[in-house]
Amino acid sequence: MKLVGIAGSIADQSYNRTLLKFIAKRFEGLVDIEVLDINDVPVFNQDDDQTNCAAIQNLCKKIEGADGVIIATPEHNHTVPAALKNVIEWLSYEVHPFDAKPVMIVGASYHTQGSSRAQLHLRQILEAPGVNAIVLPGNEFLLGDVKNAFDENGDLKDQRTVDFLQSTLQNFIRFAKVINMIGQTTDYEEEDLSAKNGTDTTVQGVDMNADDWLDQAAKKVNAVEGDSYVKLDSGLLTVDQLNYFLKTIPIELTYVDENNQFIYYNDFLPTEKMLAKRTPAQVGDALDKVHPQISSVLKHVKQVINTLRTGKTDLVSMPVPGNDEKTHVVHYYKAMHDEAGNYKGVNEWAVDIKPIVDEYLRETGQKLVNDPNARVDAITGASENPEVDTTTGASDTLQKIAKPEVKIDTTSSASKH
Template sequence: MKFVGIVGSSAEQSYNRLLLEYIRKQFKSKFELEILEIDKVPMFNQDDNWADSFQLRLLNNKITRADGVIIATPEHNHTITAALKSVLEWLSYQVHPFESKPVMIVGASYYDQGTSRAQTHLREILDAPGVNAYTLPGNEFLLEKAKEAFDDEGNIISQDTVNFLETCLDNFIKYVEVVSSLKKPKPIAPEDLDANHPIKTTVTEVDPDDPKWVEKVAKITGAVSGDTYVKLDHGILTVDQINMFLKSMPFELTYADDNNQFLYYNNAHQEPETMLAKRIPAQSGSRLSTVHNSLPPARMKNVEWVVGTLRNGNQEFVRTIVPGSPENVVNTHHYQAMYYPDGSYAGINELVFNFKPWLDWYLKETGQRLVGGKMEMMPDVNTGASETPSAEMTPDANTGASEH
């Protein structure tokens, strides 16, 4: 599960931020938590455009895609901060990311009552028209005397407090599971697979379907190559090293941007007949409609559905197994949404691989085998694998994966 945590204070030093950071590291095996700030959100003014604020765009996009939200609120004058109230005003006026979203409230305060009155007020706000969040009932986590509650490493000192926090979070996880089962996906608008809506990085001087697109666009843009260095988020590599890195991946990787233009695949050195998703160099730069022009109309609708589902944020990824593959191949496609720095949709990273060798390796290493749709343990004197509880394997009617 992926949650976002909202720091309900714009202060540089905040015990509510510290509380969320503790939750993130202490319970990382239960869920993934991304902490979001509100310090740069302007005061709500309905005459202004919410999308002018990078931080509001980020909050809207992250909350929309999250499975659940944890808000850590301080208490100022018996209520929430003006900064948090302003954020909730913005996100309930023209956009509504909290609509039917599971929300849990926690809070830390200097005083004995924790943030009880602020939390009560926040519950009322989250229930208001335009917000319409599904706030977890009960489970009030009120961290009092916050100055004395944490040690020097940011850990909560009282084990009883930690245990109660864990109980509340476990209840929230169950609550999210129930609410998510009732969630309806957003309607998918028709997708333009012809790449007719250029984005900031689109090179419009070259026809996307030009078989020499890479060479022509490289010349126009002055694209670097060879031993030229490129600074990445967490490293510096030459273009040659990046190419070697991508070619060495045990997967076929492709990238199509949010204009539905097919920009890259990593196995241009392979013959199409040897690939699970057959690509040729001339396809780089092509419209998605061109790349998939051999598909029947019904299959093209599947392509539109995948793109629309990821663009809408209904899912962060889509996985499928291609039926009709040889017995030793489980042709697996994983379509992963990509995002710009503000959290908006940036395109699709498609990962294609044969799952069968990975499955065979896993079964061998763990001493298991597939029998009648279940993974069962085989005795293994060296590893003691037979002492591990058996795991259920869901049969796949399309692939007959349980038969391999």
């Protein structure tokens, strides 16, 4: 993967440039990073358009040609430096290389906050109309007391800080591969999230967005319940038994039909405890109702649904941004088909695989160790294409990608310097 790095300072002695150069040197086995120079960028002035000057054109081409961008920002008066804001002004005026580009933010400062306020502002700037970058949610690397953080060779001294930086970079590599993959989808715009077309199993005459859709629809079709038997391909169960079975499977299951209607989830946990939060009132809703009404969110939903519908891949898998040493939540999406091969919707399951891995290690007496030569592969599951969690509006993962929540990391060693 090819990344470019931008330091938000034009000072001769820039610790943020030193940080970027360290990342490029230390993790060259994971990723190829080119650190760009912003020293020659002119002061932004709409009345004197210099978009075509060499400095701006070079930045634009380098960013467009990269798989992602790492921006290292100092903190000046509780915000980003003027030099960095100036660069973003030029790159969101007549040219827009940040549009849909994955961006990771890091930062170093003299004080203990580690540029936290500048990083918060930078996220907001990068998500502004005209910039439209897609910023890695969470995973913030905040390097404080930077004068004492590096040795004479420009290397970070503290190993815990280096380890946390590596985990953050690995998360960004996964994130960037996902974002770039869905951005390559070109035939998604006609994907209808309103579920207005219906399908042969759509319950007619009932408002699908009604909070009590389940009760109304069940009454409309005389749905069986209780101790009525249902003949399945490989079993005979009552409706009660089927519910017992599904609600005790220790993963979160969701069904979205081929009409993009959210019609089922196994309600085995309170909403606030779920990995992908869902509510009974959402059952029956069209996907454009259960997702936030944000264009970037809906765009990515369409892209991924269309990827599954058209058979570009039949399995979507993605680790959730923000995983740490205690959890590793993964969302999987499987395209469903009938006996004739016709697309019949999406089967989603969300699971924290960390307890499963821990149990395996305990039972076998093995342990996980870091492989310093490993190249991080963002592709999980059987799919050859890395994907993103966007199938149900009940899940908030995509919203975090398109409109990430900013959470300052106070647990990493980087924030303790």
